Amino acid sequence: MNRRWSSWHLLVILSALYCCFCISPSHSFCCFRSLHLTFPQDMPYEEYMAQIQGCPKECNCPPNFPRAVYCDNKGLKSIPRIPPHTWYLYLQNNLIEVLSADALRNATQLRWLNLNRNKINSEGLEEGVLNTMTHLAHLYMEDNLLSSVPSPLPTSLEHLRLSRNRISKIPSGVFMGMDKLNLLDLQGNKLMDSAVTEVSLKGLNNLVQINLAKNQLTSMPLGLPPTTTQLFLDGNNIEKIPAGYFKGLPKVAFLRLNHNKLGSSGVPKNVFNVSSILDLQLSHNQLTEVPLIPAGLEHLLLDHNKIKSIGSNVCPVSVDAVDDSVNESVPRLRYLRLDGNEIKPPIPRDVILCFRLLRSIVI
Numbered sequence: 001m002n003r004r005w006s007s008w009h010l011l012v013i014l015s016a017l018y019c020c021f022c023i024s025p026s027h028s029f030c031c032f033r034s035l036h037l038t039f040p041q042d043m044p045y046e047e048y049m050a051q052i053q054g055c056p057k058e059c060n061c062p063p064n065f066p067r068a069v070y071c072d073n074k075g076l077k078s079i080p081r082i083p084p085h086t087w088y089l090y091l092q093n094n095l096i097e098v099l100s101a102d103a104l105r106n107a108t109q110l111r112w113l114n115l116n117r118n119k120i121n122s123e124g125l126e127e128g129v130l131n132t133m134t135h136l137a138h139l140y141m142e143d144n145l146l147s148s149v150p151s152p153l154p155t156s157l158e159h160l161r162l163s164r165n166r167i168s169k170i171p172s173g174v175f176m177g178m179d180k181l182n183l184l185d186l187q188g189n190k191l192m193d194s195a196v197t198e199v200s201l202k203g204l205n206n207l208v209q210i211n212l213a214k215n216q217l218t219s220m221p222l223g224l225p226p227t228t229t230q231l232f233l234d235g236n237n238i239e240k241i242p243a244g245y246f247k248g249l250p251k252v253a254f255l256r257l258n259h260n261k262l263g264s265s266g267v268p269k270n271v272f273n274v275s276s277i278l279d280l281q282l283s284h285n286q287l288t289e290v291p292l293i294p295a296g297l298e299h300l301l302l303d304h305n306k307i308k309s310i311g312s313n314v315c316p317v318s319v320d321a322v323d324d325s326v327n328e329s330v331p332r333l334r335y336l337r338l339d340g341n342e343i344k345p346p347i348p349r350d351v352i353l354c355f356r357l358l359r360s361i362v363i
């Protein structure tokens with residue numbers, strides 16, 4: 001017999017004996033009671049049994065993680081009946097077309113619902129199916145066939161991922177009351193300027209990250225909440241940024257505008273001179289000049305534009321003022337990409353004199 005297995009076995013027997021005879025020797029159910037206390041995720045025994053017995057035959061329900069139901073990658077065309085104490089439901093990579101209110105009737109405890117890579121269109125969302133899930137924090141419906149942001153949504157949501165659908169519409173007021181939503185991913189959809197407005201985004205009072213990359217925007221989205229820290233707009237057709245646009249976004253730190261149509265005439269002089277910005281990505285645009293940057297900027301991508309030269313104005317502070325003894329005034333730039341422009345090596349002297357903390361430059 002395997003020695004390791006045998007000592008493990010012995011330990012289990014000893015623990016069981018300890019439980020039966022030492023803790024409560026007179027109680028015949030002591031072993032069950034003791035087990036009850038150590039059930040995974042602190043689940044009452046009755047709920048545990050209901051959960052295991054209610055496991056849909058198409059799915060896996062791990063006994064040591066009884067609030068999770070795994071039905072992913074099963075070729076399912078519809079959602080099986082989900083047992084009532086499920087918190088985590090994995091339905092990704094199936095052929096589901098309809099989000100059925102009946103199958104999900106008892107799934108009111110869900111915290112996490114993954115429906116990525118199915119065939120759900122907006123008509124396949126049965127009425128009220130989502131907002132009965134009053135604890136739902138994470139809803140993932142990437143790579144489906146939605147044409148509109150699902151509505152109504154539970155106000156408990158924290159993360160909503162809807163990338164790569166066909167969304168062209170955000171129903172007005174859909175985000176009202178969604179004070180917990182901090183991540184909204186809408187990349188790879190068909191949103192035009194008229195869809196992303198103050199009215200459609202109203203209610204996102206704690207949004208931190210919004211991803212609108214690979215849509216059909218020609219201008220900067222309006223109505224973003226002042227809590228926005230990460231704004232991703234790569235792969236649109238944005239031509240210009242209104243002066244003072246980021247005044248309304250005092251926390252913006254990560255700004256991605258790669259693969260747009262920004263020319264230097266569409267970038268007002270001080271528009272990126274915003275002290276909160278740490279990471280500014282402007283690759284693959286049509287800029288002819290290096291924009292003015294804030295001294296605190298750490299990453300700057302300007303590759304694949306039409307920049308011909310770099311002058312002393314690249315430095316956010318006066319080059320003479322950059323002095324190692326005064327740390328505050330040293331621009332923070334560490335990473336700079338300028339390749340794919342019309343700049344000839346060597347690295348311009350002003351760049352070296354200004355950016356003392358630069359670790360990497362691609363030119």
Ligand SMILES: *[C@@H]1O[C@H](CO)[C@@H](O)[C@H](O)[C@H]1NC(C)=O
Binds near residue numbers: 102105106
């Ligand atoms: C929901 O729960 C009720 C009561 O436990 C049960 O009778 C019914 O079959 C369940 N429905 C679904 C769709 O699981």
Ligand SMILES: *[C@@H]1O[C@H](CO)[C@@H](O)[C@H](O)[C@H]1NC(C)=O
Binds near residue numbers: 270273275292
């Ligand atoms: C950039 O912004 C800083 C701080 O707001 C300001 O002091 C500085 O003058 C601005 N730079 C230019 C060139 O306007």
Ligand SMILES: *[C@@H]1O[C@H](CO)[C@@H](O)[C@H](O)[C@H]1NC(C)=O
Binds near residue numbers: 324327
């Ligand atoms: C920051 O300034 C202090 C005092 O002037 C100096 O001792 C220190 O070496 C500086 N640090 C850097 C990273 O320049």
